[in-house]
Amino acid sequence: MKKILLLLCLSLIPLSLLSQEDEEFELPFEDSPLVEESLDYFVLAGGITFDWLMISETNLNSFDQFSDAMKLSGPIQLVGGQGVTGIPWVKNLRLGVFGYGGSIESNIVEETVLMQNSLIASMFGFSVHYGYVPFKNFAILGGVNAGWGDVTFEHYFASANPVEELNPPTTGLISRLEKNYFFAMPNLQIEYAFANFIIIRADASYNMTIGQDNNWTYSRLGTSTLNPDFDLSGLKVGFGVMVGLVNF
DSSP states (O other): OOOOOOOOHHHHHHHHHHHHHHHHHGGGGGGEEEEOOOOOOOOEEEEEEEEEOOOOHHHHTTTTOOOOOOOOOSSEEEEEEEEEOOOTTTTTTEEEEEEEEEEEEEEEETTTTEEEEEEEEEEEEEEEEEEEETTTTTEEEEEEEEEEEEEEEEEEEOOOGGGTSOOOOOOOEEEEEEEEEEEEEEEEEEEEEETEEEEEEEEEEEEEEEEEEESEEEEETEEEOOSSTTOOEEEEEEEEEEEEEEOO
């Protein structure tokens, strides 16, 4: 009986040693928690913007009945600037200010006669956006721009004596209509950051006129009820470059 017990004890020794070796072999491969990289969005920057505002040509040319050669055509090109800042206590929220302006024109020059139509627009306001960062240095932002602006329509006519064609026009007439308006602009932007201090962006939005003067100011001399429903509603697309503090 003693021999049997001794044999059983000896048979268990290799198993216990093997078990200890397995435990020692597994120690270097213990799981450690992974540290996830932050995908927060924060900027403090400013820069220049280039945009094109596309309003309907019917609306654009509804001031008068000039010939087709005098019709305005194409988008209004806007150039300006913007400044933006993140809000440290509200994750991924961004506030901004902006201002830009531009014009579109058409003209006819026939011998001693010059006729020109032009539409000039300016926009100023504030913006609020929320940023989503799917991967480092790339962000998608949705939000709204809102503010106020003014629009001016001018018709210019000038004639000169053929003998004095190199001199300023001897007679000229400017007809000017001006009004103020308010707008709201739902906006979507895509941004990419270079070297943590330069951002390039592309954006698309739809400009909606939400209020405007009832009448135009005519040549600063009075008011006009011409074309009361004219507005600058339409699709706006553009791009820009900003420089500053970037963290996304």
